[in-house]
Amino acid sequence: MNDAKRVIVALDYPDMLSALKMADQLDPQKCRVKVGKELFTRAGPAVVESLHGKGFEVFLDLKFHDIPNTTAKAVRAAAEMGVWMVNVHASGGRRMMEAARNELDQVSGAKTLLIAVTVLTSMERQDLADIGLDIEPLEQVKRLALLTQQSGLDGIVCSAQEVTPLREMLHSDFQLVTPGIRPADAATGDQKRIMTPGEAITAGSTHLVIGRPITQSETPVVALERIQQEILAAR
Numbered sequence: 001m002n003d004a005k006r007v008i009v010a011l012d013y014p015d016m017l018s019a020l021k022m023a024d025q026l027d028p029q030k031c032r033v034k035v036g037k038e039l040f041t042r043a044g045p046a047v048v049e050s051l052h053g054k055g056f057e058v059f060l061d062l063k064f065h066d067i068p069n070t071t072a073k074a075v076r077a078a079a080e081m082g083v084w085m086v087n088v089h090a091s092g093g094r095r096m097m098e099a100a101r102n103e104l105d106q107v108s109g110a111k112t113l114l115i116a117v118t119v120l121t122s123m124e125r126q127d128l129a130d131i132g133l134d135i136e137p138l139e140q141v142k143r144l145a146l147l148t149q150q151s152g153l154d155g156i157v158c159s160a161q162e163v164t165p166l167r168e169m170l171h172s173d174f175q176l177v178t179p180g181i182r183p184a185d186a187a188t189g190d191q192k193r194i195m196t197p198g199e200a201i202t203a204g205s206t207h208l209v210i211g212r213p214i215t216q217s218e219t220p221v222v223a224l225e226r227i228q229q230e231i232l233a234a235r
């Protein structure tokens with residue numbers, strides 16, 4: 001894979017204009033972009049169409065989590081938009097993920113990758129305890145990663161901290177998409193299970209999702225170039 005395209009820039013903006021202004025500073029040959037809940041709720045499919053028009057591959061990060069039929073139909077809608085990648089929450093369970101896989105497979109010509117979120121990178125042990133899970137994040141991630149693979153999906157979202165142990169138990173072509181990426185001098189914000197871009201690549205992440213360290217930088221293009229240099233140095 002083109003190393004530069006391992007970076008997925010999270011376009012977390014409150015309106016389409018701001019997102020497209022950011023996109024205009026980026027090169028679709030050198031990164032992919034992610035449309036998440038804030039931007040999609042504000043701007044809808046039009047923003048995805050505009051990004052496609054500019055030549056970007058889009059990860060539609062809406063983390064679907066619902067009954068199997070509803071989730072499957074939402075995944076179909078995403079695939080019919082032509083997005084490069086879409087996701088669900090693995091905690092929606094096997095039947096939900098299998099229904100999503102089956103529905104996606106019926107979309108003629110769809111090449112969309114379907115992945116599942118394991119444990120959000122903003123969560124640590126105490127957050128799991130608060131929702132009744134007396135377990136280390138890594139153990140829960142492993143459990144949900146296996147379930148996702150058994151359900152026929154293409155990969156997972158996890159922390160780069162978990163990639164090395166996961167690689168030992170998952171297919172080599174399984175996508176390990178890792179948010180919670182922070183260059184050494186970047187603010188952590190609400191992320192808990194973080195790694196630097198270089199560490200994430202060395203660990204074996206297939207894609208790095210990076211938002212604020214780029215989009216809230218005074219010089220986003222320079223910030224992205226530094227990250228790409230760090231990735232190249234780590235390879």
Ligand SMILES: O=c1ccn([C@@H]2O[C@H](COP(=O)(O)O)[C@@H](O)[C@H]2O)c(=O)[nH]1
Nearest residue numbers: 010036119120121179180209210211212
């Ligand atoms: O576990 C997860 C799943 C998704 N995300 C999303 O990634 C970006 C990260 O943005 P930063 O500004 O680099 O923190 C954001 O859109 C999240 O919704 C995640 O962080 N963790």
